[in-house]
Amino acid sequence: MRFGGLTALDDVGLQVAPGSVVGLIGPNGAGKTTLFNVLSGVLRPTAGTITWKDAPPPGRRTHHLARAGIARTFQGLNLFPMMTVLDNVVAGADRLATGGPFSLITGLGRHHRDERELRARALAALERFGVAEHAHRLPGTLPYGLQKQVALARACVGEPEVLLLDEPASGLSGEQIDTLADQIRGFSQDMAVVLVEHHMDLVMQVCDHIVVLNFGRVISTGTPQEVQADPQVTAAYLGTPADTPGDANGAAR
Amino acid sequence: MSSPTRQRAERAATPANPSAAPSEGRWRSLPSPLRHLLLAALGLAAVTVLLFVTGDLTALRVAAVGYTMLAVAGLQLLVGGSGQVSLGHGAFMMIGAYTMALLVLYQPMFPLSVNMLIIVVVAVVAGIAVGAATARLHGPYLAGATLILAVGLPGLTHRYHDLLGGSNGINVRTAGAPPLLQGLVTDSEWKALVVWTVVVVGLAVLAVVSTGRLGRRMRAIRDDETAASMAGIPVGKTKVVAFVIASAAGGLAGGLQAYVLGTATPSTFTLALSLTLLAALVLGGIGSLWGALWASIAIVYLEIWTSDLAGSLGLSRDAENNLPVVFFGVVLILVMRFWPLGIHGALQRLALRIRPTKSR
Numbered sequence: 001m002r003f004g005g006l007t008a009l010d011d012v013g014l015q016v017a018p019g020s021v022v023g024l025i026g027p028n029g030a031g032k033t034t035l036f037n038v039l040s041g042v043l044r045p046t047a048g049t050i051t052w053k054d055a056p057p058p059g060r061r062t063h064h065l066a067r068a069g070i071a072r073t074f075q076g077l078n079l080f081p082m083m084t085v086l087d088n089v090v091a092g093a094d095r096l097a098t099g100g101p102f103s104l105i106t107g108l109g110r111h112h113r114d115e116r117e118l119r120a121r122a123l124a125a126l127e128r129f130g131v132a133e134h135a136h137r138l139p140g141t142l143p144y145g146l147q148k149q150v151a152l153a154r155a156c157v158g159e160p161e162v163l164l165l166d167e168p169a170s171g172l173s174g175e176q177i178d179t180l181a182d183q184i185r186g187f188s189q190d191m192a193v194v195l196v197e198h199h200m201d202l203v204m205q206v207c208d209h210i211v212v213l214n215f216g217r218v219i220s221t222g223t224p225q226e227v228q229a230d231p232q233v234t235a236a237y238l239g240t241p242a243d244t245p246g247d248a249n250g251a252a253r
Numbered sequence: 254m255s256s257p258t259r260q261r262a263e264r265a266a267t268p269a270n271p272s273a274a275p276s277e278g279r280w281r282s283l284p285s286p287l288r289h290l291l292l293a294a295l296g297l298a299a300v301t302v303l304l305f306v307t308g309d310l311t312a313l314r315v316a317a318v319g320y321t322m323l324a325v326a327g328l329q330l331l332v333g334g335s336g337q338v339s340l341g342h343g344a345f346m347m348i349g350a351y352t353m354a355l356l357v358l359y360q361p362m363f364p365l366s367v368n369m370l371i372i373v374v375v376a377v378v379a380g381i382a383v384g385a386a387t388a389r390l391h392g393p394y395l396a397g398a399t400l401i402l403a404v405g406l407p408g409l410t411h412r413y414h415d416l417l418g419g420s421n422g423i424n425v426r427t428a429g430a431p432p433l434l435q436g437l438v439t440d441s442e443w444k445a446l447v448v449w450t451v452v453v454v455g456l457a458v459l460a461v462v463s464t465g466r467l468g469r470r471m472r473a474i475r476d477d478e479t480a481a482s483m484a485g486i487p488v489g490k491t492k493v494v495a496f497v498i499a500s501a502a503g504g505l506a507g508g509l510q511a512y513v514l515g516t517a518t519p520s521t522f523t524l525a526l527s528l529t530l531l532a533a534l535v536l537g538g539i540g541s542l543w544g545a546l547w548a549s550i551a552i553v554y555l556e557i558w559t560s561d562l563a564g565s566l567g568l569s570r571d572a573e574n575n576l577p578v579v580f581f582g583v584v585l586i587l588v589m590r591f592w593p594l595g596i597h598g599a600l601q602r603l604a605l606r607i608r609p610t611k612s613r
Contacts, residue, residue: 042479061482063482074480074483079477081476083469083476087472091473091484094484094485104466104467105458105461107284107286112284158484
């Protein structure tokens with residue numbers, strides 16, 4: 001992935017197996033969010049491909065990938081500010097509904113039945129994320145922690161097969177992060193999760209596999225233990241010479 | 254004016270009352286198109302009663318409120334629903350009006366319903382052409398592009414003088430009440446009824462769209478395009494669809510206007526009309542189809558009242574012509590100053606303030 005003369009991602013490979021949690025870490029500016037934007041179709045790679053279930057994805061636009069089953073949350077949440085919490089989540093389930101314009105206007109066919117199903121599904125998701133009592137409020141009136149839960153509910157309600165989480169723990173308290181870790185492990189029963197996160201305790205706790213990026217290149221991959229022991233990772237985070245044996249725990253902070 | 258009756262009429266005609274009464278559980282379970290069609294029928298019945306109460310003189314004004322409301326409601330779906338600001342809505346009204354006038358002139362045998370269908374088709378085609386060209390434009394750039402339409406289109410009447418009649422426009426005679434009802438309703442009343450029949454059906458369709466999935470998709474795009482596309486919503490396509498629906502409503506409104514007034518002139522569809530529609534929508538309240546009702550009443554009646562006022566004060570001709578614009582501006586500023594959400598927003602707040610005291 002190149003932006004003009006800047007190569008933001010260079011020869012980066014990432015595989016996500018069903019039901020696994022992949023952590024994507026690296027110092028600031030390493031290209032984590034850029035890789036996310038490529039995966040979700042927000043950016044088109046200058047070179048390279050995305051393979052979805054051993055085949056090219058059904059289209060290159062963001063909504064094609066989303067309809068195929070890739071959902072994501074945003075660093076800035078990007079909730080719909082003028083829609084109620086419930087409508088926010090119903091909109092997230094859009095890919096599950098069928099019934100075209102004819103069905104919408106005439107009331108025949110599936111459209112209106114599906115709308116009711118979406119609503120029920122969204123209410124269930126709100127219940128699951130503990131924000132059901134705020135269903136009819138605008139997201140901006142909720143505290144940040146709850147807004148994060150709404151964003152998670154919106155991403156999960158469409159039953160995606162891959163869930164991309166962009167810094168889900170930022171701005172949360174320790175207690176909330178523990179809840180989040182449980183939730184992420186819960187997601188991985190139904191879907192694969194890719195996680196960009198600076199909070200290393202969380203990453204080490206929930207990830208099956210970790211990819212470390214630095215300056216647009218993969219510098220290390222493996223299980224949390226392997227990555228923690230990799231001196232290159234320490235070097236990337238602390239800037240110590242690679243020949244000095246690094247303290248993996250220090251790197252994690 | 255018996256505005257309470259009118260309000261009730263509109264209340265029935267406009268959809269999705271957000272503060273549904275508790276007894277509406279069964280009502281809510283009806284399929285949305287059926288529900289809105291019933292409301293439309295109720296609205297039409299109320300307008301009919303209103304027409305019989307007020308008589309022939311106000312019929313044309315009632316009709317004017319009707320077609321203006323349809324135009325503003327279309328704009329509401331576009332601006333309030335999908336967040337695209339169009340300054341060219343008047344141009345689609347003009348397309349509808351001229352289509353109607355030409356059809357009556359050259360195909361007098363076509364029944365009115367066929368004319369209406371043709372107008373919708375023409376407006377949809379125009380909407381697709383403009384909407385597809387402008388779908389990638391945002392905010393002021395879209396407004397600028399549609400501005401060209403509003404400024405340029407009336408000029409076509411001079412370019413094609415023979416067909417479109419230059420600045421005199423086209424004058425036609427539209428049929429009045431059918432012979433069967435001759436003694437029962439006057440021609441104006443009949444026309445008002447025809448207008449309102451089309452308007453309530455149009456409003457019902459707009460209401461079904463905006464309360465259905467399409468409306469939610471539009472609102473999602475309005476609020477955050479990236480998040481909307483990541484939820485699987487095709488952004489470009491939905492924006493074009495919103496534009497096309499709005500232009501169909503605008504075209505239909507213009508067609509109805511030509512049918513009632515029997516004339517289509519370029520001076521009716523200037524940029525001022527597009528701006529007035531948009532300003533009136535803001536005045537009425539941009540977030541709900543309800544706003545369209547207050548907007549259309551404001552457009553029709555502010556002008557009548559101010560010119561009456563100017564007449565009774567014995568002002569000069571120039572002052573009389575310009576006073577409505579000044580008055581409209583003053584009202585708009587005042588409403589925005591005190592009720593930033595428009596008249597409908599103010600009414601909603603009032604309802605919220607009354608309800609808790611009632612339940613206690």
